[in-house]
Amino acid sequence: MSIRFSVLASGSTGNAFYVETERNSLLVDAGLSGKQMEQLFKQIERDMKQLSGILVTHEHSDHIKGLGVIARKYQLPIYANEKTWKAMEGLIGDIPTEQKFVFQMGTVKTFGDLDVESFGVSHDAAEPMFYVFHHEGKKLVLITDTGYVSDRMKGIIKNADVFVFESNHDVEMLRMGHYPWNIKRRILSDVGHVSNEDAGLALADVIGEKTKRIYLAHLSQDNNMKELARMSVTQVLASKGIIVGEQFDLYDTDPKIPTKLAYV
Template identity: 40%
Template structure:
């Protein structure tokens, strides 16, 4: 069974992740324009019409911008928590009631050969979740938009072959930057975004012999750089005894444009 994983975009301006097998293709979030998502899928040799469903993490526009467009154009089922559905309508427009589906934290959902499990994340949205996707012996996890690391998140992403984890900002860059105080407080708060250092600690906590790929995602354009995110995580993980490139590969997911496609 072949499992494919690729980021179509992962950053503060848009997020969309592709997960697919020979028989099932899903998106986790669709936070770009429909045109950009279709273009990204085409670069993966996929037609958007082949997507079976979109799973939404939360209602912020950088995660749902293309949800309504894709659903209407391709009769695409959309899955989200009840809280997210209640907060999302004005951002996605009309979606057929026959295409709306609820997901529930810690309740796995089977879609063809995939088992998709939502889990609670701490973020300033209505009812946000991360997702794990399991196919046979393989498991991939998407854990972004988190104000802090929780046991719930750690327990869910443990045992992953592929982990996309938020490495949003450098704390000093936020504190010294030009953002207004309230925005800085939001980013650094318990329901904001995960710092590079906290991401590194989370990776170190859950890493085991099964973990093959770590992608650092959802980077801020103003409060981080790809080099700083990678170096911060790599330095801490190396000090903890991990061998980057040996124990597992690690790279920064592009904020714009399709990233490397992983095949398991």
């Protein structure tokens, strides 16, 4: 069996990502309540009791809301870098020492038959990092919550079979919207979130001959729409001579409905 995965939830209200191989299954982030997380697992016909562990990207509440509850209930190991562990103190409750593991940025950790590579992103958190999953020549990339995609990041994520990629906002919707200016400025900054257009430009640089699926993730409920994100990214890629639907397909994600379990 190759890698299978589901974007359980993605958006400003909560984020969670599931990945499995024949021997292991991992949850990345638990940004919804424990009860909501259990419902999402039921929808993909999986049981949290079978998880090998939880990987954390950063300490913002839409990524760790249910983390402590789930980890304690199911006695699951949690993996995060040292700065993120420190930043989570007081946010997730007490975690037994035997469930706390350090996963440093820029390293590879092996979970049985699955190699997980961590890499840093540009976001206003203690030490935010995302992951590339490697299994039997297949490559699955998860990258959201970054203000921009640097050449360093592009080198790490290039030519993945599957990308789960941030397409957070439409710039004009954000500028014209009701958010206070300090929030708009933060989102638009280099430590904020990637816009639809910038997602398309970054994807144009990393799509490779192996790429078969792209999932647009972490869409703002106030400053974006699925149709707009898909259209914007499609148009930017087309301007670079990359046509959606020829070599690869483009998919939506949702804040409440998980994507179908799919093979990489």
